[in-house]
Amino acid sequence: MQNRDWLPPVADDFKTICKQITEGSADRASLARVLHTQLDVNQCTRLMKAVCSDAGASVIACGFAQVKLGIVSNSTQDLLVAPLFIAGLRRGVWLNICLADFDQAWQESQSVNSKLCQFGPDFILINQDYRGYPFANGGVSQAKSDVRSSLDFITQVADGFLANAGVPCIVQNLALPPANLLGNFDIRHHTALSATILAFNQQLAERLSDSPHYLLDVFSEAAHLGGTQWFDQRSWLSSRIALSEEGTLFYCERVAALVGAIKGKSRKCLVLDLDNTLWGGVIGDDGLYGIAIQPGTPRGEAHLRLQQLALELKQAGIILAVCSKNDEKNALEAFQVHPDMLLKETDIAVFVANWQDKPTNLQFIATTLNIGIDALVFVDDNPAEREIVRKMLPDVAVPEMGRDPSTYADILMRANYFESLSQTEDDLHRADQYRANAARSKLQNNATDMQEYLRSLEMVARVEPFLSSNIVRVTQLVNKTNQFNLTTKRYTQDQIERMAANVDMLTLSVRLADRFGDNGLVSVVICHKQPMQLEIDSWLMSCRVIKRDLEHWICDYLVEHAITSGINQIIARYLPTEKNVLVENLLPELGFCWDEQLQVWSLDTRHYQFHRPPISKLEAS
Amino acid sequence: MSERTEVLSALEDIFDDVFMDADVSFSDSLSSDDIEEWDSLAQIRLLTTIEKHFSIQFEIEQIDQLKSVSSLVDAILAKMA
Numbered sequence: 263m264q265n266r267d268w269l270p271p272v273a274d275d276f277k278t279i280c281k282q283i284t285e286g287s288a289d290r291a292s293l294a295r296v297l298h299t300q301l302d303v304n305q306c307t308r309l310m311k312a313v314c315s316d317a318g319a320s321v322i323a324c325g326f327a328q329v330k331l332g333i334v335s336n337s338t339q340d341l342l343v344a345p346l347f348i349a350g351l352r353r354g355v356w357l358n359i360c361l362a363d364f365d366q367a368w369q370e371s372q373s374v375n376s377k378l379c380q381f382g383p384d385f386i387l388i389n390q391d392y393r394g395y396p397f398a399n400g401g402v403s404q405a406k407s408d409v410r411s412s413l414d415f416i417t418q419v420a421d422g423f424l425a426n427a428g429v430p431c432i433v434q435n436l437a438l439p440p441a442n443l444l445g446n447f448d449i450r451h452h453t454a455l456s457a458t459i460l461a462f463n464q465q466l467a468e469r470l471s472d473s474p475h476y477l478l479d480v481f482s483e484a485a486h487l488g489g490t491q492w493f494d495q496r497s498w499l500s501s502r503i504a505l506s507e508e509g510t511l512f513y514c515e516r517v518a519a520l521v522g523a524i525k526g527k528s529r530k531c532l533v534l535d536l537d538n539t540l541w542g543g544v545i546g547d548d549g550l551y552g553i554a555i556q557p558g559t560p561r562g563e564a565h566l567r568l569q570q571l572a573l574e575l576k577q578a579g580i581i582l583a584v585c586s587k588n589d590e591k592n593a594l595e596a597f598q599v600h601p602d603m604l605l606k607e608t609d610i611a612v613f614v615a616n617w618q619d620k621p622t623n624l625q626f627i628a629t630t631l632n633i634g635i636d637a638l639v640f641v642d643d644n645p646a647e648r649e650i651v652r653k654m655l656p657d658v659a660v661p662e663m664g665r666d667p668s669t670y671a672d673i674l675m676r677a678n679y680f681e682s683l684s685q686t687e688d689d690l691h692r693a694d695q696y697r698a699n700a701a702r703s704k705l706q707n708n709a710t711d712m713q714e715y716l717r718s719l720e721m722v723a724r725v726e727p728f729l730s731s732n733i734v735r736v737t738q739l740v741n742k743t744n745q746f747n748l749t750t751k752r753y754t755q756d757q758i759e760r761m762a763a764n765v766d767m768l769t770l771s772v773r774l775a776d777r778f779g780d781n782g783l784v785s786v787v788i789c790h791k792q793p794m795q796l797e798i799d800s801w802l803m804s805c806r807v808i809k810r811d812l813e814h815w816i817c818d819y820l821v822e823h824a825i826t827s828g829i830n831q832i833i834a835r836y837l838p839t840e841k842n843v844l845v846e847n848l849l850p851e852l853g854f855c856w857d858e859q860l861q862v863w864s865l866d867t868r869h870y871q872f873h874r875p876p877i878s879k880l881e882a883s
Numbered sequence: 884m885s886e887r888t889e890v891l892s893a894l895e896d897i898f899d900d901v902f903m904d905a906d907v908s909f910s911d912s913l914s915s916d917d918i919e920e921w922d923s924l925a926q927i928r929l930l931t932t933i934e935k936h937f938s939i940q941f942e943i944e945q946i947d948q949l950k951s952v953s954s955l956v957d958a959i960l961a962k963m964a
Contacts (some may be wrong), residue, residue, distance in 0.1 A: 500927070
């Protein structure tokens with residue numbers, strides 16, 4: 263049975279394309295065409311071999327985040343490698359995977375000389391299922407103490423890796439075994455396996471919440487597929503392979519989504535088609551009140567469900583956009599006056615209804631929002647539209663939508679494009695901020711010159727060091743900002759916390775508000791303080807506030823800070839990546855000069871010309 | 884085409900998927916001794932792929948028994964009968 267229904271079926275010429283990849287004659291677009299399909303384990307293996315071949319890797323490897331992942335497990339992992347690698351590619355991550363020997367979690371974690379610690383990983387995945395804990399085989403009498411000792415075991419393993427490999431772990435909770443022993447009684451009886459597993463899962467989440475480790479929710483993923491399909495007893499008994507093929511493929515998707523999110527690869531914007539997607543029927547033909555959207559009608563309820571999901575995603579910080587072939591007036595009218603529409607005009611950050619091709623319109627949406635094209639998810643019921651977008655814009659995620667609108671919401675959720683590591687206060691307002699941005703760009707068109715426009719925004723900035731109140735957002739920004747990012751250094755929350763406590767470091771988080779709303783925490787600066795100089799380790803800014811002269815304001819702030827501390831020199835580096843061309847000339851524009859001898863950009867605070875952009879400063883309270 | 888020939892031809896494709904680079908020519912007389920890659924993990928992958936293709940289910944003791952093309956064909960035909 264095939265449940266990964268957001269992916270289209272495997273293309274007929276799959277093997278031919280694999281061959282072309284191996285020969286180096288395929289490009290990223292043809293890789294995308296085979297990558298985002300329902301590959302099974304054999305096909306994943308074939309594609310992985312092709313992509314990792316010398317010619318394949320040289321054409322394709324660029325643009326992916328490189329991640330070294332070590333795996334320990336109480337089950338055989340060899341069949342997991344190819345599907346995990348492929349799932350990683352789907353999330354923009356090139357995984358270099360190292361497997362520990364069978365059932366070595368404890369030994370591997372406790373020594374700096376172990377195979378995984380020596381591998382130099384970025385993360386360790388502890389893939390331990392319930393059979394790797396004492397309560398799986400224990401008698402009924404000691405289940406409670408088993409939960410505690412099992413939690414102690416797994417946290418010691420995770421903390422061992424943190425100490426000996428210096429990296430956080432991905433720790434997973436447990437799937438329920440596919441059957442109960444005494445039926446309905448099990449869940450009430452704390453010594454039964456299912457009740458024990460539920461207790462373990464709950465306490466594991468609590469233990470991990472204040473740690474640098476990540477929780478992998480295997481429990482819910484297995485429940486979605488169903489325990490009887492998740493596990494494969496025959497493979498377990500013969501080869502200690504824990505999961506069925508289908509279970510393996512789903513498991514890998516979950517792991518890859520988490521790693522992708524850590525690397526800032528989660529999608530940010532949901533772009534929706536209108537006719538037969540957000541509502542049933544064609545508004546241009548059927549008329550405003552002819553569209554199927556009425557509660558109480560099966561077809562209307564199906565489309566409303568997708569609207570409800572979009573609304574919930576928006577509330578969680580996902581930007582909504584519309585891309586429809588329609589007359590704008592007709593399309594907008596539904597959002598403005600139709601009483602059954604859950605989505606209103608104000609929920610949509612960018613509304614594009616015209617007769618241009620959709621790839622052009624999607625590009626326009628990304629540009630207007632100032633986000634990458636790889637941040638978009640495009641939902642359309644029309645297979646021809648999906649096909650052209652996949653072909654022209656291989657970096658846009660395009661879930662397969664069947665003919666039945668009652669499946670749309672579930673398919674979109676199962677595809678898990680919006681994997682999220684944390685929910686900050688800023689996330690909750692993000693969608694509104696992007697919408698306010700669209701309003702600002704309208705104002706910008708009216709303002710006669712840039713300075714007048716910026717003044718009219720009435721901007722207020724506020725600087726704080728890294729504090730417990732902002733560290734989650736700072737970590738998020740550090741790990742997902744690609745464009746305005748001088749050095750693109752990524753740090754874990756644990757590292758950020760250590761910087762905050764380090765007196766030799768200057769850490770700045772900058773918030774910006776204006777008359778359209780609060781943009782939240784939008785820029786982060788990390789500096790090393792030395793007696794005579796300030797060295798900028800990282801400086802990044804959210805794309806939402808680009809072209810607002812905030813970078814000038816921050817530079818002024820840094821220089822003032824340096825002068826007050828008696829420091830004459832600020833040095834900085836620009837490390838080019840594929841995505842940060844935006845800040846290629848930032849340093850010279852701000853007044854930095856290239857120091858040929860030291861090979862760094864350098865700024866003498868004594869000769870600095872303050873920029874003084876129209877942003878007022880709000881003192882930290 | 885006899886049923887046996889049809890099963891053999893499907894198996895040839897399956898062998899190509901499971902042992903893609905193995906340097907052997909497929910035939911009725913092939914066994915796990917002839918393919919270096921035909922180890923216990925490949926066996927699981929092979930049987931899973933066959934099961935999916937023919938919509939059948941092998942039993943656990945067959946994992947160790949079905950180590951040649953001819954025994955696989957016999958077992959598949961028996962399951963489909």
